[in-house]
Amino acid sequence: MSLPVLVVLVVFGIALSVAAVHFTGGTMTATLAGAEHALARFAEDFPDEKPGAVRLTSDRQAAILELDPQRCGIVQSIGDCFLTRIVTPRDVLALVREGNVLSLKMDDFTWKGGRFAFADEADALSVAAALLSHDQIREAA
Structure with missing residues (x-):
């Protein structure tokens, strides 16, 4: 030939x-149908956890679930699947809030973090407060 x-x-x-x-x-890319979908997906990996409030990102590719003070659950789409994590303040290397957008850098070699855009600034503030104390949150200039 x-x-x-x-x-x-x-x-x-x-x-x-x-x-x-x-x-x-x-x-x-997988998307979350709503808060119930995020709760169900999180429960598959962490059945003993009892999440409270669910904060979906604007693009519905991630959700932050309130667990208890200083802990959050994360459900984030990776391709056509979902990644779930429980995050505490000690896992966070950097957190920057720009209005309704949070950028997280994590101390985890399997998941480095991400950028999460919420529908309103109150959701971004709530998540930031759960992950870091107020004096540790750096707002972008």
Whole structure:
């Protein structure tokens, strides 16, 4: 087989594979249908926890669940699946609040944190207060 024909076959095969993954849903991002969906997903991994308030992000790709003072549960979409974590202030390396947006940097090599945009500033303040004391929260200039 000549080299040009082989190159064309390889390129066509790779393109076909990528298209098949895309059209079968492999590139979709999971979203939360609402607070009940977030609670149910969190309960799958942490059945003994009893979350209180649920704060969904604007894009519905994450939810922060109030557990007790100084602890939060996080449900965040990663591709077409959800990651769940329990976060305490000692897990947080950095937290920056810009209005209704929180940026978290975590001390966890399996999940480095993320950027969470809430519908209103009160939700961002509540989550920040649960994770850090007021004098530790740095507001972006």
